[in-house]
Amino acid sequence: MKTWLPMTRREFLYNSGVLTAALSARTIQAEHGIATVRPLDGTTLAKFVDALPIPEVLRGHGLRPSPKDPAVKIPYYRLQMKQAEAKLHRDLKPTRIWGFNSTIPGPTIEARSGKPIFVEWVNDLPTTHLFRIDHNLEGAEKDKPDVRTVVHLHGGRVSSDSDGYPESWFVPGKSNVCFYPNTQDAATLWYHDHAMGINRLNVYAGLFGLFVIRDQFEDGLNLPTAEFEIPLVLCDRLLDQEGQFVYPVSPDPIHPWVPEVFGDVVLVNGKISPHCEVKPRPYRFRILNGANGRFFHLAFAHQIEFWQIGSDQGLLSAPVRLKMLTLAPGERADLIVDFSKSRGESLVLKSDHLDVMQFRVSGTVSAAVPAIPKSLRELARMQESEAVKTRELLIEETVDAADNPTIMLLDRKRWMDPVTENPFLGSTEIWSIVNGTEDSHPIHLHMVRFQVLDRQNFYVMNYLRKRELKFTGPPVAPDRNEMGWKDTVRAEPGMVTRIMVRFDGYAGRYVWHCHILEHEDNEMMRPFDVIPRS
Ligand code: C2O
Ligand code: CU
Ligand code: CU
Secondary structure: OOOOOOOOHHHHHHHOOOOHHHHHHHHHHHHOOOOOOOEOOHHHOOOOOOEOOOOOEOOOOOEEEOOOOOOOEEEEEEEEEEEEEEOOOOOOOOEEEEEEOOEOOOOEEEEEOOOOEEEEEEEOOOOOOOOOOOOOOOOOOOOOOOOOEOEEEEOOOOOHHHOOOOOOOEOOOOEEEEEEOOOOOOEEEEEEEOOOOOHHHHHHHOOEEEEEEEOHHHHOOOOOOHHHEEEEEEEEEEEEOOOOEEOOOOOOOOOOOOOOOOOOEEEEOOEEOOEEEEOOOEEEEEEEEOOOOOOEEEEEOOOOOEEEEEEOOEEEEEEEEEOOEEEOOOOEEEEEEEOOOOOOOEEEEEEOOEEEEEEEEOOOOOOOOOOOOOOOOOOOOOOHHHOOEEEEEEEEEEEOOOOOEEEEEEOOEOOOOOOOEOOEOOOEEEEEEEEOOOOOEEEEEOOOOEEEEEEEEEOHHHHHHHOOOOEOOOOEOOOHHHOOOEOEEEEOOOEEEEEEEEOOOOOEEEEEEEOOHHHHHOOOEEEEEEEOOO
């Protein structure tokens, strides 16, 4: 049994109360110049008073000719990024947000495996940003427009020109059409802003939503569907007394960037700690951690067991029984929760000290439902011998005299340094992510799916000085719910996390990065090139 929970060091301090008051009060003062706006203590808001909303499923805008064969017509969707107001809680005034079609989260896009679609992403935002921009960050210099966006489909196997490259941003009044082939297994993907240097601010404002791919195999499993399949998009936020989002800034007015942000309210599908009426039967929940920096540790207050059936890139080989689910920023989990033994009860889903939401189980007896299948999708474990190359990639954090992080680097390189990760199309590689920091970093690669091989403790000082790996313990197998296809993996502190990646799909330029958005915006992101075979 593990005794510690993966999270960042500052999140730990925050959760244990050391940082709470200090960080939020000070930074909010700095944000507003004078201390006129007081932070709202999110824990004082009434819990479970709003009903859980379900994001709307996006409707198409007709058909367009396929890029490959104009005789074939493909569904066309359009989403507008807009500034709007959202009612996050019964007792709060409406909150200014940026949302796709004016909602947080945006509408859900439903796709079928093998059936391509177009999405036109329209930037209809104002030209002034909701939050303070740090012009010292790469790509967010003073000569760049404050408001710019580009949308990435996280988990999508997409050609590079539709992938949402961070520098391919566009300004208000412009739009961009992406082609999503959906030639991949059923999975819960999500779309979100990815604009260079301000990604953390755009996502915090509300620019994200779900993109679900389904397939025939999954249909055949008889999993709970329709009203019994519920998406739960999680994120945390800080608010002021007026109910507006607060994005904290550092005490240094010239460098407003902060290393991490933790809110004291949890939003589920855009409502603060809502409730959901359920029947005493199994439900399927597709959960996304859409937070900037918070790791969720989801568990029911009554320690009820549940089953995980899928991870980032789709179904596991068999359901995994859990009492607690750790979900790092960017990760997804597909769960089955059976409420049939909780008739008439109210169950609270928590994450550490936070109340995430409440389920109110009705007292009615419901008709018999199919049992959870014993096995799901067949899944071959990749063999190390398949790898043609191993890359050792260091995660490093630079701190100032006061131990505050100033920059986060991948392999001691900045965004602008020449591309060093250049796998051949179709080749398989092992990436050994050597985490020399004291924090857990969720590492994400675009375009591909991968398997987690293992994690192993190493002698950090020795590596930082001599770049020589000395292990201090045996390799540890991934958790059972990490044995499926992933696109985001927790690189744990002081450990080498090895993943095995086949670069199937498309040649071209992509990115890999830490999904703590504050890190990503401050150099913890690197381009990689998939090289075509000649
Ligand atoms: Cu969730 Cu590079 O993205
Ligand atoms: Cu991605
Ligand atoms: Cu990180």
